[in-house]
Amino acid sequence: MAAAMAGCSAAVPAETGKGAGGTTSTVELLNVSYDPTREFYQDINKEFASEWQQKTGQTVTIKQSHGGSGKQSRSVIDGLEADVVTLALAYDIDAIAGRGLIPADWQKKLSDNSSPYTSTIVFLVRKGNPKQIKDWDDLIKPGISVITPNPKTSGGARWNYLAAWGYALKTNGGDEAKAQEFVAQLFKNVPVLDSGARGSTTTFVERGIGDVLIAWENEAYLAVNELGKDKFEIVNPSLSILAEPPVTIVDKYADKHKTREVAEAYLQFLYTKKGQELAAKHYYRPRSQEVLQAHTPAFPDIQLFTIDELFGGWTKAQKTHFGDQGVFDQLYKP
């Protein structure tokens, strides 16, 4: 619905205030991000720096920090002075907002829910798909071994869990009890719960454990391309979740460092055609329809639902499912 804006190839710069900042010849930004975006932001930083140089004559150096999304969020809360945060899920940015570093309505500031690129959850299976895994309901069959990380420690794992839950809801006419049964069944087939998404990929790919890996789409592509097309293939389920990794300015620190202008331009750059192209190059789904269409073979049409539709947003989902004594803990009651 908001694709209209991102579709314009020209950047729609936020009000380029001629006020604070922008007068010195060099400026430094700190982008606190999560694990799998490392290579993507290296490319973005290079492109943005040269564009900013042309536009303003100012040299911008962007420093990056990566780690698990939750851990990164805690670093910012505990005093890591990030100008912008680009994390895996809104809940982690909400936590920063909860400490008053960002206004509560931060997600409305940029278009598309402040998510310039999206991703989804797909399956990675061994070459030739020996177990004939086509969709979510194949994952709960006896004798299928499923690899997914621990939702208590991994943002990606929470998306996996919610995608499975959403599928069960949609196929059982919204029956929550049936959905819980489905997800409980699925986790009975999980032999290892790694603490992060990368760890699960390693378990599946290097250790040869499991028949199917539930993974981020970009992570699945990386596995296939880095580790050989002859070993794995991607299976797209009939239905999955729309993962929206959000980005925002940390107002308190951007104002303190007088970097608001360049930080805003940096985030806007993600929405430009060039930024969208780079997102697609790193297997994140671009918001721009035009760029998405150009990359169609890589991003097949999967029916997607959002966390707001089915779970009432992150905060609620987190509390219901992943909090202590939440549904996930219930699944593991002895």
Add this chain to the structure above:
Amino acid sequence: MRKSLSNRGLLPGFGMTMGYTIIYLSLLVLIPLSVLFLKASTMSWEQFIGTIMDTRVLASIRVSIMTSFFAACLNAVFGVLVAWVLVRYQFAGKRIIDGIVDLPFALPTAVGGIALTSIYAENGWIGQYLAEWGIKVAYTPIGIWVALTFIGLPFVVRTVQPVLQDWDLQMEEAAATLGATRWNTFWRVILPHLLPAIITGFALAFARALGEYGSVVFISGNMPLKTEIVPLLIMTKLEQFDYAGATAIATVMLVISFVMLLFINYLQWKINKFDAAR
């Protein structure tokens, strides 16, 4: 300052050095750890008990203590063996072996964990042969035990080595002239003398294993109620921004560790007295 408090001998400078000791320990240990208790005290008593008595938390405390204990036991036995070989025999490459002992200290624990996992997984070098016997190591408590043994290896070796080096061979000769067999000599003369050092090494290895996170999360499989360790649960609490819950678990672990270390120190003190009395 009362005399009884310091029980000072002839050496001067007690007040000065004691002051520095207290300041040093405060900055590094006491103040940071007291913050733990402060954080945990933001919870009500019911919340605290509720957090601790949760089945998953109790299960993870059991897993952590059991695996750490067995890892320290294994290290106590084989650490003495390694120290013995390094002190008693001359052979080519001795210095290299001596250096290898310290590697688990120098390596980032995550590297150790990933390496152990890749070797002991069912498709790994060693894991594939164990799998034929039906023994699974990676993603079971045995895997945790292996990782904790790995990181605790240097402690016993390094505490026993100097004692063995200073060991007076005349004691053994005396035992031999009195008709003791080699085995008897080791069992009744050498081992009692080494015991305090072994216990120190055991305590260090055990305490270190209790808090180990980096290497274990890769090899344990992190299955609730089966292979979750306490540090992982602390991480999951932090992941939910539940600082108080995380510190509550940390506090309990701290108290348990401290009591155990006190007990081990008490044992040592007993042995030393017993040794001196003989």
